[in-house]
Amino acid sequence: MTVPTFQQLMLPLLTFLNDECEHGYAEAAGALKVALAVSDADLAELLPSGKQTKFMNRLYWAKVHLSKALLVETTTPKAFRLTKRGISLLNEKPETVGMQLLLKFPEYRAFRNGKQSASAALVPSEEVVEETPEEQLEAAYRTIRQNLEQALLTHVLKAPPAFFEQLVIDLLIAMGYGGSRRDAGRAVGKNSDGGIDGIISEDRLGLDIIYLQAKRWHSNVGSPEVRDFVGSLVGHSASKGVFLTTSSFSKDARDYVRKVPQKVILIDGSRLAELLVDYGIGVSDVIAYHVKKVDTDYFGTE
Template identity: 35%
Template sequence: MDFDYKKMKLGKHGLPTWDAMVAVLIYLTADGKEYSGKKLRKMAADSIGLPDELRNATYDSSYMDNMIEDRAGWGLSESYTAGIFDRPRRGIYVITKLGKSLLEDSDSIDVTLIHNLPKYQEHKKELKERNERSNISSNDKVPESFEDISENISTTVTSYNNQVASDLLSRIQASDPRFFENLVVKLLVAMGYRGPNGNSKVTQSTNDGGIDGVINQDALGTNTIYIQAKRYNSDNVVQRPMIDAFFGSLSRIHADRGVFITTSSFSKNAIETAKGFSIVLIDGIQLTELMLQYHVGIQVKNSFELFEIDEDFFEN
């Protein structure tokens, strides 16, 4: 049987869903031979005619897991739970009589059929008991795959953190200008711009010559970053003349690099001018995003671990 991914049930990213991959897995193992889980995942992914960009697509996570192999792996795991496959020994799969019987009508194989098989129903009873012990309501929807779980968590956390960043910007805009100058220097230090032997300082509030902060990246000051910080309300957009003035301040001290940070935003002309002067601009939104990224002015409220089975542990 030839499988064409375009004719299969497709999910996110234009790839077949995990339950669509089950028919592929059953067909590949119909000879009754034993296969390692790792080999089966790759065989299934390679047998549905995916173009390279889809075959090699990975999740945006620290593990960079291959998407289609992950879905094949999820299908293999769910099928094993449902009794379609057996595991005679660690990491090895073989099709069961139930699995072979499904070959006759492989088009009917989907999540509903798999989850209604007797062995899977037994699994659901165990899962229900585990959830009850963990105080999870049976009415709570449990995502069907790692991809769904990961994206749900990512979306929720990002939405919450965006609100924190917005509140953070309001707090900064209501603060003292001197506080803001200290804040931006601390942020750039947290980002690693002060080297191990460097130093940083906020300039005196009077006669600073348009320079609010200085970061020396080494002990001799041969690499120096000059900072201008403007604590403005969101409607007070930084215009081109302020960029010109900052460049003038840099030129007077023969500086070749500057960072202009504001709690508001920059006009189009200001942005174009800064590019010509090699001045880095950071607006209010980027400022607070960086503060969250480098943990400046915030603290971690909670963290969670999302587990998955280490297939290599069971296959090696």
């Protein structure tokens, strides 16, 4: 099965807490994993940020919503338990517990109304809420980033060849290759098809070299071009190469580089745009959101 949504975790969490004892997140996660038959792979699945597992994030938000309905209470920074209201709800034997059911509690309605007035985008109607706020935030970020990468690649394709050369040099330096800007500028030169090629240092000391070829193309790069590129590595006494294009590589081209002894990296337009954003080339910061959490260690341990 996939990772349960935070709403799907609500009833199992209440059921687990029905011993009137205090429990922590780790203990609850272990019990719910067994109760819901969550696989180890699903349990280990991370949010796109890589900072937390989806399961623990959704468990946290299930507990938040239950707490706002006064069904669960926090006893210490790291522990919580079922309330009398929570026990009473379980005695009603509900088939499921979700946001819609929680709306019958005035405290929860107040919480939701307050959230909606502050940020309606994070609290859509109950029928469609499946993701936690972190997941919604990351999904919105991915959409913004994808649009940015597409726009960035369009600008790169429309820019003159001289600008493309400068962009590649800026990216290489930002990534730690090419030595100084002057060295990188000398090593990289224009070729006849509007692209660039050259030999760059892998590090500032020039202990190893990388042969580079970049093509500002709209059409795909096929295996003949990649074969010629690999052949050039030998002529330049280079065992490593980077072939960069604003378009994409054919399947034959990608298959070919896997078979040669030289280490060849193919960077297509999509990957190029990702790297430009990652290293801040051709983009600028607009706004930053810092998501914080309570530091339970600051308040002491259980």
